[in-house]
Amino acid sequence: MSYIEIRDVCRHYEQKGASFTALSHVNLSIERGEFICLLGPSGCGKSTLLAALAGFDRVSSGSVRIAGEEVTLPNIKNVTIFQNYGLLPWRTVEKNVELGLESLGTPPAERTKIAHRYLELVGLARFASHHPSELSGGMQQRVAIARALAVDPDIIFMDEPFAALDAITRMGLQDEISAICSKQGKTIIFVTHDIDEAIVLADRVVIMTPNPGKIKSIVKIDLCGRRDRTSPDFLRIRDRIFREFALKPADRTEYYI
Structure with a gap:
């Protein structure tokens, strides 16, 4: 059995008295340490699938399992990075990175040590005492990445985290997250509508199509x-x-390129 198993997943919504199918019979297996990009246009269900994997949403039918356990709620060992960075404006960069460690009950001195280690990793150690409003968008996203890595998660879910950034900053962060996650050996599920971004980052690109949302093909x-x-x-x-x-x-096909 693979680390993550998505089996015959469907997700239906009721909107203004009508039924809408966001996901239709989705099947996918993901191995530990893989970097998977869910690629497709708006409305293809990629963010819906990510939410089900992260435990923020429940599927209508089928099952989502991680390490053999059905996903019903968010797990503290799995973290999600969104487009809007999710930083607390009243906390310094260092204290934002420490946030998840506080939830885990990590002692203060150890929290500080870990936070500095990951700020160094993303090239922001000298900005530890700054607040988010003093940083550029790309720098704020690097803080969010450091915060995610600091809790040593099993899986990182990323929902178009670079979509709001300019092209040059975006390319730089793509290269950074690829290098960091390769060294860390994390399992990454990354939602994007950018083909180049998917190729830069992924071990496999899962191509999704809309109406209803389903997997069309997988490119290795x-x-x-x-x-x-x-x-x-x-x-x-x-x-x-x-x-x-x-x-x-x-019907879904799989290619090896």
Whole structure:
């Protein structure tokens, strides 16, 4: 059995007296330490699926299991990073990173030590005493990443965390999170609608299509080391994914590129 098992998951909503299907018969297995990107346009159910995995939402039918246990509620060992950073404006950068450690009951001296370790990792150690309002958007997102890593989570869920950032900052953070998570060996589920971002980050790209939301195909990314966005191999994979979106939804297929 894989670390994460999604089996025949459907999610239906009632809206103004009408039924809406956000997810339809979704099946996916994820191994420990994988970086998975859920890729697709708005309305394809990728954020709905992420919410079910994180325990923020319940599926209408089917099952979601992590390490053999059905997901019914959020788990403190799994963290979620959102677009809006989720930082507390009245706390310093250091104290924001310590937030999850406080919930775990980590002693103050150890909290400070851990917070500085991860601020150093994301290149923000010298901003420890600053407040979020004094940082750029990209820096705030790095604080959110440090806070997530500080609690040593089993899984990090990321819901379009770089969507609000400018292109240059976004590319820099893509490279940073790829390098950090590779070193940390974390399991990452990352929602995006950006094809290049998915190729830069993922071990596998799960392509989702809307109306109703389902998995169309899965593309395994076989690119070693830092991913050059201009390389022939990168562009070949990019073209393949573009073609996937150009076709009508069909039964799911899996490719090895």
